[in-house]
Amino acid sequence: MKRLLIGLAAVGFVAGCGAVDNSPDSAPEAVAAAAFRAPGPKTLTVFTMVNNRSGSGGHTALMVKGSQTVIFDPAGSFRDPRVVERGDVLYGMSPNWVQSYRSAHARSTYHVVSQEIPVTDEQAERALQLVTSNGAVPAAYCANATTAILRQINGFNDIEQTFYPVKFMEQISSLPGVKTTKYYENDDGDVIDAVRAGQLALSQ
Template identity: 50%
Template sequence: MRKVVLWCLLPIALMGCGAKSEWASDEHVARMAYREPGPATLTLVTMINNRSGSGAHTGLVINASQRVIWDPAGTFKHARIPERNDVIYGVNPEAYNVYKSAHARETYHVVMQEIEVAPEVAEKAFALARANGPAAQAQCSASTSRILSQLPGFESVGSHLFPKKLMTAFGKLPGVKTDKIFENDAGDKATAFKAAQNYKPQTF
C-alpha cells in the first residue's frame, strides 16, 4: 500500500514521556494508511540529551503492512496524523520527517537504528504495539523493550527502563544501520513548537 497525503501543518505537541490515550476514527486511520516501499524494517528511535548525554525518550518505527510509529508515553501530537493509544498511523515521508524534526533540536539529537526483518516479524511488532494500549508515564523504554523481546531474533535485547541502555542493546543486533539527526532549533520547547509548525511540506 502506498498513499501520500499532503497537508498544512497544525500545532504540534512534542517529545517527552507522558501518559496519554488517543483514538482516531476508523476513517482517519484508513485514509492515511501508508507503507514505505522496500523490505520490512524496525527502527529504534532514541532521543539523546546533548548536554548530559542521557537518553530522553524511546520510539519504534514499524514498517509492516503499514508504516507506523510506536511512541509510548510520548506527547507528539498533530491534528492531521492519526493516533490510537501511542500508535501513530499515516507515517508517510512527510509525517516521518515531521516526527524526527520535532524531536531534534539544539538540546537533543535523534539516533535512528534500523534493521531489516521478515515481514511476519514486523507484522507481529505491529500487532503487539496495537495490543499494548497507552504506556504509563516514564515507561517508554520498558514498553518498547517488552515488545521487542517477544519478537523472533530479538530475545537478546532484554528488558530496559532507560532509553540509552535499550539503544545500546539494540545496536548489538547483527545488521543494524545507525543514523543520527542533529538540528539547530533553539532548545526551549516553545521555540521548538513554533519551528515544527513552520515546517514546509515536501512535494511528491
C-alpha cells in the same frame, strides 16, 4: 517538595517521555483510512532521544515498516491534528511525517539516534500487531514498553527489558545489520514548537 515535582514534570516534558496525553484516540475508521505503506524491505527503527550534554536518554520510540508504516510513540508528546493517533501509535507515517517526527525532538539539547534493523515480513507484521494492540503507555515507561514488545518477536527474544532508553539503544547496536544515523538541530524550541515548524514545511 513542590519545586522538585515541578522540576521533574518539566524534565519529563522536555525529554518527550513524560507527557500526559488527554487527547481522544482517533476512530478506527480514521486509522484504517490513514494507513501508509512504504516501498522497499521491511524494517524496524528504534528512535532514541539523547541529551547532548549528559548523554542520557530522554525518550524511546519504535517505527514499524510492514504492511503499513507506523510509529509506536509510548508516552510521547508528538501530536498534530493531521496525524491519526490511537493507543500511542501514530499512523500514516510517510517519509515527510517521519522527518517531522525527528525534527520535533531534535534541538540544541537533544539529538535523535535512529537504528534501522532489517526484518522479515513475519517479524514486521508481528511487531505491527503488538504495537497496535498494546494501548497507551504511562509516563516514563517508553523504553520499558518498547523492550517488552520487542522481546515477543522471534529474533529479538534476548532483548532485556529496561526503563533506560540509552541501555536499550546499546542493546540494539549489537544486533547484526543495524544501520545507525544521528539527527541534530540547533534550535531552542520544544516538541510543540517543532511540530508547528513541521506543519509549515509540509504545507510548502
